[in-house]
Amino acid sequence: MTHFTLRTAALAIALSAASLAQAHNAWLLPSSTVFSKADTVSVDAAISNDLFVANHAPLRLDGLQITAPDGSSVKPESEAKLKLRNVFDVSVAQQGTYRIAVINSGAFASWKDKATGQTKRARGSAETIAKDIPADAQDVTITQSSGRIETFVTVGKPSALKPTGQGLELITSGSPTDLAKGEKATFTLHIDGQPAKDLDVTVTAGNTQYRDKLEELKLKTDDKGQFSVTWPAAGMYWLDASTKDNKTSVPQAKERRLSYAATLEVMP
């Protein structure tokens, strides 16, 4: 539908395949992850190199999905689009764990214009992308993307999260808001509900601007899609994984790029 500039398209690629290049990190940052009772959580959404420093670009919230413990959908409040970050509040009233996620699913295409020979790009949904490409376009490449950026907030006692079974997603044993320094947490990565084997996962502590080395934990999922992290210190962490496969729903697309990122808080 919309024709994007080169830079936006590059960003879209970077977003959907974070490991392919020196891409920027997309993240959500909740003001708190644990609440005693009904409260409001304020969430920052941004794309930047430094975690969690909003110094580059806001994260688009078109695909924002907030799911309450009972499975119902919650609308964000006080949404503000700032230059370096987007901000919104979520009223967390129910007991249990809320899932706050930005889902980027779509497709992007590039082709050579027959008349001018120039490279053109378009981004759209899986259903509409084919319509954006002229019939006489040459060297058409269509790539599907499926990305999830999320974080979790718990009021009172945590509740179990229902897997979506779509794209790349994280399954936590226990609660994602119950992480503590020195303790081991086990996670499973799924692709369309199936274990994602041998997948690289990186876990990076926030406040990257205050240390010389990134000190990211480089992990790999096992045959069951599992990996575990023993939290070295308290703080906000960014967990990310990405991969690609050929299970596309767009007929002309050869490749599907999957990405996942979660912000997790570790208590001292």
Next chain:
Amino acid sequence: MHVRYSLAPLAISALFSAPAFAAGLAVNVEIPRLNVSEYHRPYVAAWIERADNSVAGTLAVWYDVRTKTNNPEGEGTKWLKDLRQWWRRGGRELAVPVDGVTGATKPAGKHQLSFTEGTGAMPKLAPGAYKLVVEAAREVGGREVVSIPFQWPPTTAAQPTGTGKEELGEIKLELKP
């Protein structure tokens, strides 16, 4: 929820068993006097933990229980989660206020709490290894946890102690066989 017990069995046990045979314990919590410009009394939780870190029973929770805004739970329930370890291990399953367990925050000094097994806040404990855990969290201050391991039932009257460095003073556990 965990510490609420029906009174009927207690009445029966009081009738048929001599109270002298019921083992008990006392906890003495010292809140240190701190020389700080902005002082708020700490929130304190004391509980008994099993060997697997699960909570056998919450003995006491001190928080801001004032109800000036007509909040029946007390003003301070919002910050109960700051007693992080207690909250995570089981505090969040407790519906406050709880008679005989929750109470107002306490001033600096030594505070004595006494319990008899199976009555009030103290549950019946299966024989085994336990820990008394005391956690304190202070507004615009720090947080500290002191734990004292003990065996139950106690064979002799013992007084194991633990000492905090910042937010807690001496914690004394008095085991009464």
